[in-house]
């Protein structure tokens with residue numbers, strides 16, 4: 001328990017007067033790729049915000065790498081890529097990353113490395129404002145990778161990408177995990193679930209499942225993870 005990368009206990013968040021996260025509890029092990037999956041609006045982004053410490057919470061606790069979420073010692077240990085790419089339109093990819101590297105105190109040499117990791121080397125000198133949405137998203141992911149953070153929290157990093165690029169990024173996520181990085185990756189596309197070591201399936205602010213893809217298949221008797229998710233939804237509706 002003490003070695004968990006993330007410990008969430010009884011987390012409650014209210015947004016816009018509504019209970020958005022309701023008494024969530026789970027742990028995330030170091031070096032895992034945890035998929036946060038569920039329909040649009042179920043609370044994935046809110047949970048990620050709570051993990052990185054930028055979300056006002058209304059109960060429970062979130063402990064990250066042994067520290068309270070949002071505390072100062074965590075600042076350089078977490079990389080967070082939001083759904084809205086946070087890179088400057090009037091700088092090139094390389095210029096943007098050099099800027100963020102200096103802010104984070106990351107080595108300048110890591111700039112070319114993270115650009116290569118997200119498959120943007122051929123666009124390194126293109127202005128961010130001239131990139132496609134998917135390319136901008138990858139530039140933002142490159143910022144999150146700077147400084148080799150111990151925990152990467154990635155909000156829908158593969159949205160809008162073609163299958164080849166998605167494969168490339170999932171390979172990268174698993175390579176990073178094999179080196180000890182912990183990754184939490186959200187998606188509302190169930191076909192990405194099979195790529196995770198572990199799944200947190202959410203619906204309406206609660207966890208429907210917290211298991212490996214194989215355990216989920218075995219538990220529900222469904223090979224297809226989308227069907228497994230539907231099975232759990234129906235089961236929950238019967239019991240509530």
Ligand SMILES: Nc1ncnc2c1ncn2[C@@H]1O[C@H](COP(=O)(O)OP(=O)(O)OP(=O)(O)O)[C@@H](O)[C@H]1O
Pocket residue numbers: 015016020038039040041042043044045046047188
């Ligand atoms: N700034 C806000 N103010 C009030 N309510 C909000 C705000 N942002 C999100 N919400 C509400 O919180 C709930 C959870 O939103 P959240 O963004 O966490 O969902 P999500 O699962 O990440 O969705 P998506 O997959 O569409 O990104 C939604 O009902 C949403 O309407």
